[in-house]
Amino acid sequence: MENLFDKIKTIDTSSLVDRVETNLIELLLHQNFKVGDAIPKEVELASSLGVSRTVVREALLRLRMIGLIESKRHRGAVITNPDLLALLEKRMIPQVLDNATLREVFELRLVLEIGMADFIMERVTKEDIEELKAIVANEPDLSDTMHFQIQHEINFHGKLYDISGNTTLRKFQNMLLPVFDYAHSSGILKKDVAVKKFVSHKGLVDIIEHGSAEMFRNGMRNHLDNHFARILA
Numbered sequence: 010m011e012n013l014f015d016k017i018k019t020i021d022t023s024s025l026v027d028r029v030e031t032n033l034i035e036l037l038l039h040q041n042f043k044v045g046d047a048i049p050k051e052v053e054l055a056s057s058l059g060v061s062r063t064v065v066r067e068a069l070l071r072l073r074m075i076g077l078i079e080s081k082r083h084r085g086a087v088i089t090n091p092d093l094l095a096l097l098e099k100r101m102i103p104q105v106l107d108n109a110t111l112r113e114v115f116e117l118r119l120v121l122e123i124g125m126a127d128f129i130m131e132r133v134t135k136e137d138i139e140e141l142k143a144i145v146a147n148e149p150d151l152s153d154t155m156h157f158q159i160q161h162e163i164n165f166h167g168k169l170y171d172i173s174g175n176t177t178l179r180k181f182q183n184m185l186l187p188v189f190d191y192a193h194s195s196g197i198l199k200k201d202v203a204v205k206k207f208v209s210h211k212g213l214v215d216i217i218e219h220g221s222a223e224m225f226r227n228g229m230r231n232h233l234d235n236h237f238a239r240i241l242a
Contacts, residue, residue, distance in 0.1 A: 029060055029068040034077070037088065046088045048078065092180075101184055103191035114188050119233050121178065122166065126225040128173040129217065137172050138218050144168060145210045162189065165210045208232040 033054070042048065051069070055062045069086060072078045076091035106114070144164050163186060170179040208216075208231040216228045 025060060025064055026067045026071070029058055029064055030071050032058060033068055033072065037077075042088050044088050044090050047081075047084050048086050048088065050085055101188065103188045106188070111188065111191075114185060118185060118189075119230070121181070122169065122233065123226050123229050125169065125173045125175075125178065126222040126229065128175065129169060130222040130225060132174050133172050133217055137168070138214065141165070141168055141210075141214045141217065145214055148210060161210065165213075207234055 037048065048054075049057070051062050051065050054069075055065045058065065069078065073080070073086075076089060078086045079089045081087050103111070144161075148161050167179075167182060170182045173179075208228040210232070213225070213228050213232060216224050220228075
């Protein structure tokens, strides 16, 4: 005998605003709206969707919050180019992240900075190299055996992100800086590890000036061991 429950349809538990939000996004996609285009007014959308203006207004507010639309004087709501990281940045609160998540954020950094090798080696200029040399000139002579200092990390790695020429990557680094700062000051990075030599910032500059993308990838992996040896211990 067929199971009676197999015939019961799943109930749509999404709210009316959820569904209107979804419908509005589908409308923008299907009508091929572009950045700068004005979208229909609230009253028109409410009439077309068969819902109140209050529901449409709430759905539009959500689209504004994710950066998909913005209000323009005399034009109403228009399509905008959303900041892919803005919402994530607002919710990146290091103090509420557990240690496992913090470790995963550091792993993400490892992937990004090793992955930038080709961009850096292709796009670096002589002026960039001179600026990197000036940055590392202020670091301790024994920086290849010392734990990193947060300001040195910000200055040096920030310049690498600049050299990559990828604005989104640079924004991503800025978003993660509070996480690194918190991890550095919270104690999670204060585990003692056996003293060993790491590729220092000065070593990485030498690779950028004289080496290859593959050498840079290996050097960056070895450099970041300075962090991961403690955070992953």
